[in-house]
Amino acid sequence: MAMLSRVADHLYWMSRYLERAQHTARLLDVALDMIPDRSPAAVARSWETLFASLNVTPPEDLPRKPRHITNFLAFDEENGPSIAHHMTVARENARQVRELISSEMWEQVNRLYLDVQTTNINRIWGQSSEFLSSVKQGAHLFQGITDSTMNRGEGWHFIQLGQYTERAGNVAALLNAHIDDQLASTQQGADQYLELLGLLRSCTAFEAYCKVYSAELHFEEVAEFLLLNDTFPFSVNFAASQMRAGLESIADLTDTRRNNLLIRRAGRLKAMLDYEQIDELIAGGLRRHLDTVQSLSAQIHSGVHDNYIAYSVEDKLTTLV
Amino acid sequence: MPATSPVATPDLLEHYDAGPAFDEFLGKDRQPRDHYQALYQHLRSLPANELNRRQSAADLSFLNQGITFTVYSNDQGTERIFPYDLLPRILTGEEWSTIDRGLRQRMAALNLFLYDIYHEGRILQDKVVPLDLVYSAPHYRREMRDVDVPRGVYVAVDGTDLVRVDNGRFLVLEDNLRVPSGVSYMLANRQVMKRVFPGQFSHYGVQPILNYGQALLNTLASLAPQHADNPIIVLLTPGVFNSAYFEHTFLARQMGIPLVEGRDLLVHDNYVYMRTTAGLQRVDVVYRRVDDDFLDPLTFRRDSILGVPGLFNAYRAGNVTLANAVGTGVADDKAVYAYVPAIIRYYLDEDAILDNVETFLLTDDKARQHVLANLDKLVVKAVGESGGYDMLIGPHSTAEQREQFRERIVANPRNYIAQPTLNLSCAPCFIDGQIEARHIDLRPFVLTGREITIAPGGLTRVALRRGSLVVNSSQGGGSKDTWVLTGEEA
Numbered sequence: 001m002a003m004l005s006r007v008a009d010h011l012y013w014m015s016r017y018l019e020r021a022q023h024t025a026r027l028l029d030v031a032l033d034m035i036p037d038r039s040p041a042a043v044a045r046s047w048e049t050l051f052a053s054l055n056v057t058p059p060e061d062l063p064r065k066p067r068h069i070t071n072f073l074a075f076d077e078e079n080g081p082s083i084a085h086h087m088t089v090a091r092e093n094a095r096q097v098r099e100l101i102s103s104e105m106w107e108q109v110n111r112l113y114l115d116v117q118t119t120n121i122n123r124i125w126g127q128s129s130e131f132l133s134s135v136k137q138g139a140h141l142f143q144g145i146t147d148s149t150m151n152r153g154e155g156w157h158f159i160q161l162g163q164y165t166e167r168a169g170n171v172a173a174l175l176n177a178h179i180d181d182q183l184a185s186t187q188q189g190a191d192q193y194l195e196l197l198g199l200l201r202s203c204t205a206f207e208a209y210c211k212v213y214s215a216e217l218h219f220e221e222v223a224e225f226l227l228l229n230d231t232f233p234f235s236v237n238f239a240a241s242q243m244r245a246g247l248e249s250i251a252d253l254t255d256t257r258r259n260n261l262l263i264r265r266a267g268r269l270k271a272m273l274d275y276e277q278i279d280e281l282i283a284g285g286l287r288r289h290l291d292t293v294q295s296l297s298a299q300i301h302s303g304v305h306d307n308y309i310a311y312s313v314e315d316k317l318t319t320l321v
Numbered sequence: 322m323p324a325t326s327p328v329a330t331p332d333l334l335e336h337y338d339a340g341p342a343f344d345e346f347l348g349k350d351r352q353p354r355d356h357y358q359a360l361y362q363h364l365r366s367l368p369a370n371e372l373n374r375r376q377s378a379a380d381l382s383f384l385n386q387g388i389t390f391t392v393y394s395n396d397q398g399t400e401r402i403f404p405y406d407l408l409p410r411i412l413t414g415e416e417w418s419t420i421d422r423g424l425r426q427r428m429a430a431l432n433l434f435l436y437d438i439y440h441e442g443r444i445l446q447d448k449v450v451p452l453d454l455v456y457s458a459p460h461y462r463r464e465m466r467d468v469d470v471p472r473g474v475y476v477a478v479d480g481t482d483l484v485r486v487d488n489g490r491f492l493v494l495e496d497n498l499r500v501p502s503g504v505s506y507m508l509a510n511r512q513v514m515k516r517v518f519p520g521q522f523s524h525y526g527v528q529p530i531l532n533y534g535q536a537l538l539n540t541l542a543s544l545a546p547q548h549a550d551n552p553i554i555v556l557l558t559p560g561v562f563n564s565a566y567f568e569h570t571f572l573a574r575q576m577g578i579p580l581v582e583g584r585d586l587l588v589h590d591n592y593v594y595m596r597t598t599a600g601l602q603r604v605d606v607v608y609r610r611v612d613d614d615f616l617d618p619l620t621f622r623r624d625s626i627l628g629v630p631g632l633f634n635a636y637r638a639g640n641v642t643l644a645n646a647v648g649t650g651v652a653d654d655k656a657v658y659a660y661v662p663a664i665i666r667y668y669l670d671e672d673a674i675l676d677n678v679e680t681f682l683l684t685d686d687k688a689r690q691h692v693l694a695n696l697d698k699l700v701v702k703a704v705g706e707s708g709g710y711d712m713l714i715g716p717h718s719t720a721e722q723r724e725q726f727r728e729r730i731v732a733n734p735r736n737y738i739a740q741p742t743l744n745l746s747c748a749p750c751f752i753d754g755q756i757e758a759r760h761i762d763l764r765p766f767v768l769t770g771r772e773i774t775i776a777p778g779g780l781t782r783v784a785l786r787r788g789s790l791v792v793n794s795s796q797g798g799g800s801k802d803t804w805v806l807t808g809e810e811a
Binding site for chain 1: 386553561569570571573574579580581582584585587589595596597598599600601602
């Protein structure tokens with residue numbers, strides 16, 4: 001039997017918000033960690049890059065100080081797209097589908113939520129890295145529990161789709177936020193190395209990158225790795241593969257394969273990432289291509305919503321037997 | 322050496338005193354009754370502190386599973402764990418068989434009664450039940466006149482509250498014919514019990530209740546409209562903020578059916594559909610856990626956002642089954658309740674196997690005078706309420722509360738009934754590290770479809786406060802596992 005649209009929607013958003021929470025934790029952790037290595041001017045610039053990467057507009061009066069920014073991105077539920085906010089929304093979505101996810105999944109998302117809720121900036125300040133690591137690990141654990149306890153039905157595919165749609169957009173936004181600094185060659189030598197290191201670590205990609213290339217970091221190769229590599233789980237291309245696979249499985253399970261615009265969009269995204277070359281992408285304007293990636297992800301997102309969640313009842317009534 | 326001798330706790334019953342109430346556990350000679358003997362010996366054989374350890378294990382198990390309910394007061398809902406008592410309540414096969422027959426008889430009669438009052442109304446014309454009593458019941462639904470429901474089953478799922486009084490007789494305290502809850506606790510209690518007292522079951526010969534989910538599913542399927550060969554069945558919940566949401570998710574999971582909310586359903590051409598990712602899917606049976614009032618804003622309360630516009634018309638057209646049917650609340654009205662023995666005699670020509678509690682109808686002048694003069698000795702209940710809300714327990718009330726109820730009764734006598742304060746039977750409970758006597762009741766669950774199915778036992782509710790007679794979960798009650806013995810002790 002097909003899945004309730006509302007249920008699919010909750011699973012999809014639960015997964016997106018968990019991904020968003022861990023992405024925020026990772027970027028914040030890297031930014032805090034690199035403060036001692038950066039000049040004061042570079043630190044000031046790095047906060048703006050961080051906000052741009054997360055697509056966040058901080059309040060005007062937010063002091064650009066580590067502690068205030070950490071509080072804003074980790075705990076401020078009122079003004080901020082904070083980790084606490086993302087976890088609350090993820091857990092609320094999970095709560096609505098408790099009969100569908102495994103008890104183990106529920107317990108993990110509930111525990112992670114409670115861990116974030118029961119602490120605050122005063123408690124974690126001084127050990128912020130431990131806290132942010134626990135968020136990342138908690139999200140990884142949830143993913144592992146999901147993989148090992150949930151059957152590979154429609155619900156599972158909506159969870160995958162949510163996670164990788166979120167990830168594709170996040171990594172593309174992250175690269176976008178770093179282009180200017182990198183291509184304008186304002187930085188040389190050690191400074192540039194540091195920024196590229198930060199970029200890779202924001203996607204837990206440093207070690208994986210070194211295995212493919214070398215510890216010598218070049219923007220072109222870093223961009224190639226994060227955008228085009230098809231085997232690394234945090235690359236945009238990998239995310240696109242997962243999105244396309246998820247959409248195909250959902251189409252098969254719901255008998256909506258014919259003329260499926262969503263699958264074509266995902267195919268276009270995948271083809272671009274499979275066959276373009278990084279030097280050509282840069283020559284042709286990397287930002288434009290990153291914008292295309294983000295816009296295709298957004299189109300896939302709204303297409304999922306229009307096709308499976310909030311479709312027009314009139315259209316579907318005509319296909320009733 | 323730690324003290325682990327078999328008689329580590331010789332004074333096990335030091336704090337156990339059932340007072341004047343019927344004692345389920347000890348006989349007149351203060352010796353355990355036969356069917357409690359083995360449990361008692363087992364408890365005696367346990368090392369000191371072992372019960373504490375098992376109680377903690379049981380509590381933790383409920384906590385981790387998130388088995389909670391919501392209590393409403395001051396407009397704010399809070400989630401609580403339903404307190405669980407470690408010691409099982411035990412009924413003999415013989416005791417159960419009387420209850421079982423009594424419930425079958427009662428449900429058969431009540432379904433016939435509901436059919437009758439929503440059709441010809443013979444019982445009203447014959448003046449067995451007063452006409453104005455039925456038509457003035459808050460839960461009487463005019464809209465149900467001449468609506469035919471599959472197999473004539475109005476009440477597919479019932480939870481009848483039974484109490485045991487002085488001489489050990491079981492009486493029916495009230496019928497719950499609308500959306501009774503609690504069955505998930507019955508099942509969860511058994512699960513936890515098996516975990517904390519492994520081995521006790523095979524020894525005792527306890528009748529299983531595990532197949533309740535399947536029995537419920539079969540019952541619902543047997544009530545599907547004729548057109549549905551392979552009926553699609555859903556559970557309709559008011560949503561995550563409802564006090565029984567845990568139960569709704571639990572039952573949907575047990576039956577493997579979708580848990581839907583009103584916004585997932587829509588009605589087109591008098592058929593009900595649910596929005597799925599594959600398009601609109603027709604729905605044939607709705608096990609609804611939403612009250613009549615909120616089912617359909619076009620027919621009932623207009624401000625309801627929990628319901629489905631047009632649902633009632635689809636129902637009238639016979640294209641979807643609602644379980645329970647609309648309008649069953651008229652038969653569990655506490656004033657109509659007083660007539661159930663007469664209803665049984667009228668339709669079945671039998672005496673009621675399970676007696677009612679003596680009930681004063683306050684519309685009767687003489688009865689009302691008597692009740693108003695004795696408010697401090699009686700229990701007063703609103704006729705359309707359940708869950709222990711809007712209720713006065715005379716002996717435990719203040720003068721101020723009695724005055725409030727006096728005014729309410731005089732203002733609207735049809736809205737209240739009075740009953741004597743019952744001394745509910747007592748059973749041993751594990752409270753703060755020792756075994757004490759607490760008052761209990763019993764809510765068995767009766768399923769009516771093609772046939773009547775009753776899970777042996779039911780939910781035993783416990784008034785956890787010493788001396789308290791209120792077992793409702795919303796008012797500080799807990800529950801315990803209920804064992805019905807096969808009578809073939811191994």
